[in-house]
Amino acid sequence: MASGSSGLGARPLLQFLRLVGQLKRVPRTGWVYRNVEKPESVSDHMYRMAIMAMVTKDDHLNKDRCIRLALVHDMAECIVGDIAPADNIPKEEKHKQEEEAMRQITQLLPEDLRKELYELWEEYETQSSPEARFVKQLDQCEMILQASEYEDLESKPGRLQDFYDSTAGKFSHPEIVQLVSELEAERNASIASAFSKPGS
Numbered sequence: 001m002a003s004g005s006s007g008l009g010a011r012p013l014l015q016f017l018r019l020v021g022q023l024k025r026v027p028r029t030g031w032v033y034r035n036v037e038k039p040e041s042v043s044d045h046m047y048r049m050a051i052m053a054m055v056t057k058d059d060h061l062n063k064d065r066c067i068r069l070a071l072v073h074d075m076a077e078c079i080v081g082d083i084a085p086a087d088n089i090p091k092e093e094k095h096k097q098e099e100e101a102m103r104q105i106t107q108l109l110p111e112d113l114r115k116e117l118y119e120l121w122e123e124y125e126t127q128s129s130p131e132a133r134f135v136k137q138l139d140q141c142e143m144i145l146q147a148s149e150y151e152d153l154e155s156k157p158g159r160l161q162d163f164y165d166s167t168a169g170k171f172s173h174p175e176i177v178q179l180v181s182e183l184e185a186e187r188n189a190s191i192a193s194a195f196s197k198p199g200s
């Protein structure tokens with residue numbers, strides 16, 4: 001691990017890990033605003049995105065970098081919290097808060113890791129690589145998949161339609177387009193079946 005040879009003791013590393021651990025307790029705001037029972041955490045969201053990156057077949061992408069981008073992209077939210085579009089925080093303000101948070105978080109690490117994690121966050125934030133743009137699509141795909149799961153869990157088909165409306169047209173990567181198409185087919189069948197039942 002990062003302590004020991006780097007000259008920085010275990011203490012800052014423990015502080016870093018405790019900070020990152022807070023992501024397990026930051027609920028995803030988009031679900032909180034829709035009164036979803038037991039909303040997932042930011043780390044739940046990033047975990048599945050990392051898995052989605054791991055199972056991509058696209059060998060034009062640096063898969064390892066995609067996994068790292070997925071695991072780091074919302075890390076600032078352990079300090080800033082999960083800012084949703086509905087919060088109407090200006091983009092520049094959100095960027096400033098998250099940039100400051102990433103500086104605070106990464107200054108607990110040795111220089112090489114500090115640079116790596118900060119640059120990963122910046123790459124995603126600026127969408128400056130094919131990997132970052134792919135992971136952004138994973139971000140939105142993971143969200144609508146989660147929305148469909150909440151609809152199933154709550155037996156409220158179609159309740160979270162606005163997440164589908166706001167992400168419509170945002171998918172271009174062939175594997176993600178195919179996944180979203182299957183997800184929508186299954187979701188639409190479930191909605192149709194629910195509303196075809198007598199008394200529905």
Ligand SMILES: Nc1nc2c(ncn2[C@H]2C[C@H](O)[C@@H](COP(=O)(O)O)O2)c(=O)[nH]1
Binds near residue numbers: 082
């Ligand atoms: N209702 C919507 N909420 C959205 C949308 N895009 C993101 N969000 C929510 C999800 C998270 O709680 C939060 C930020 O998500 P990030 O993964 O970008 O940090 O905002 C949307 O289109 N509709």
Ligand SMILES: [Mn+2]
Binds near residue numbers: 045073074
């Ligand atoms: Mn995200």
